[in-house]
Amino acid sequence: MGNFQQIFDPQSGWGFLKLLGEQYPRVARVYGLFGSKHLHIHDSKALHHILVKDQAIFEETQSSLVSNIITFGGGLASTTGVTILPPIAETRMIDILSGEQHKRQRKMLNPVFSIAHMRKMIPMFNDVTQKLVKAIKAKLATGTQEVDILHWMSRAALEMIGQSGLGYSFDPLVEGATPHAFAAAAKTFVPAMSKMFIEAEYLLPTLTKIGTPRFRRWLVDLVPYKSLHEIRDIVDIWDATSTEILEGKKQALREGDEALAKQVGQAKDLMSILIKANMEASEEDRLSDKEVLAQASLFNVLKHLT
Numbered sequence: 001m002g003n004f005q006q007i008f009d010p011q012s013g014w015g016f017l018k019l020l021g022e023q024y025p026r027v028a029r030v031y032g033l034f035g036s037k038h039l040h041i042h043d044s045k046a047l048h049h050i051l052v053k054d055q056a057i058f059e060e061t062q063s064s065l066v067s068n069i070i071t072f073g074g075g076l077a078s079t080t081g082v083t084i085l086p087p088i089a090e091t092r093m094i095d096i097l098s099g100e101q102h103k104r105q106r107k108m109l110n111p112v113f114s115i116a117h118m119r120k121m122i123p124m125f126n127d128v129t130q131k132l133v134k135a136i137k138a139k140l141a142t143g144t145q146e147v148d149i150l151h152w153m154s155r156a157a158l159e160m161i162g163q164s165g166l167g168y169s170f171d172p173l174v175e176g177a178t179p180h181a182f183a184a185a186a187k188t189f190v191p192a193m194s195k196m197f198i199e200a201e202y203l204l205p206t207l208t209k210i211g212t213p214r215f216r217r218w219l220v221d222l223v224p225y226k227s228l229h230e231i232r233d234i235v236d237i238w239d240a241t242s243t244e245i246l247e248g249k250k251q252a253l254r255e256g257d258e259a260l261a262k263q264v265g266q267a268k269d270l271m272s273i274l275i276k277a278n279m280e281a282s283e284e285d286r287l288s289d290k291e292v293l294a295q296a297s298l299f300n301v302l303k304h305l306t
Contacts, residue, residue, distance in 0.1 A: 001198070002031030007040075008197060033202055062205045070208070071235055073294030076105050101291075108287055109295070112274050120268045121164040128163065131173040132156040139175055158183065165299050167269035168245050182241040185234040192234060195227045242296040246289075249275050271296055 006016040007030065017040075020028045026043035041047060050058045060068075068078040132152060139147060155171050162170045170180040193200065210216060220232055249272050274295065278287050287295075 001033055002035065004030075004032050004198070008194065033198060061201075063201045066205050066208050067200050070204075071231075072238075072298045074101070074291055075294030075298045076102070076109065078294065104285060105287065105291060105295075107285060108278060108281065109274065112270050112277065117268075117270065117273055124163045124268075125160050128156055128160045128173070131159075135173050135175060164269055166245055166271045166296065167249065181237050185237040188230070189234055192227060192230045196231065199228075238297050239293075242293055245271065246275070246293050246296050253279065271299060 003016075007013055009016070020030075020040055021042055024040075026041070027046065028040045030038050030040050032038050041050070065078055068075075072078060132155075136147060136152060139145070152173075155173060159169065159171045159173060162168050170183055171177060208216070210219075220228060253272070253276055275292060278292060281287075
């Protein structure tokens with residue numbers, strides 16, 4: 001496993017990364033499985049070029065793209081600015097990974113995040129803030145006691161992003177409320193994926209070439225692998241929740257203003273704006289239902305991970 005065993009060790013992993021930063025201040029070469037070479041970069045200027053300025057040049061790995069497709073669907077996280085050539089094409093996902101697909105999604109999504117749309121979210125933020133204040137006051141009504149502010153602020157932040165990004169309420173912000181299944185799944189996603197880093201990095205691109213999606217799902221259900229089943233269940237919850245949100249919004253948009261007024265945030269959230277813009281787009285620019293669903297899944301997950 002090379003240095004991966006040191007990097008991903010639950011007890012000493014952070015210590016090893018700190019040691020790398022001290023001995024090699026900007027970049028270090030580390031070794032993975034079968035002697036594969038990797039770069040551990042912690043130079044801020046280099047990271048800015050890789051992640052922001054020149055991100056089209058520094059493409060994601062095949063394993064990362066395929067993993068994102070399986071986890072989130074064919075959204076922005078699963079596409080690149082250029083057309084991917086074989087061996088990725090052999091995964092039968094070339095239509096999702098094409099550069100044109102990426103450009104079309106960016107063209108549709110960029111206007112959604114305009115300042116004008118962002119301003120309409122302020123009332124939603126205010127409503128959630130008032131609920132937070134009410135919840136903390138209710139907790140203190142019986143007298144002085146310790147309050148976990150981080151816990152409440154995290155719940156409030158997630159609810160703000162849920163309402164403004166998806167027009168969906170995940171948390172009533174009351175004491176003792178049962179966490180939404182989606183939120184609970186999102187919290188376990190990173191730990192679950194970290195347990196299967198080696199499999200995802202080295203085996204997943206090859207395994208996705210075996211049979212049909214239905215056959216691969218049958219294999220996943222059949223294999224007695226707890227970590228794999230944990231990720232399967234997380235993705236199932238994400239897919240079901242995102243589908244519910246998407247179908248509800250499409251139905252409200254078809255029914256008109258009265259139905260929209262009953263939606264959380266009165267359909268001024270980013271997802272409602274995206275769906276409406278997609279319905280009005282030309283045939284060549286329009287995203288498929290699977291692509292819109294993938295954006296919903298990605299919005300859902302990112303809001304819980306931030």
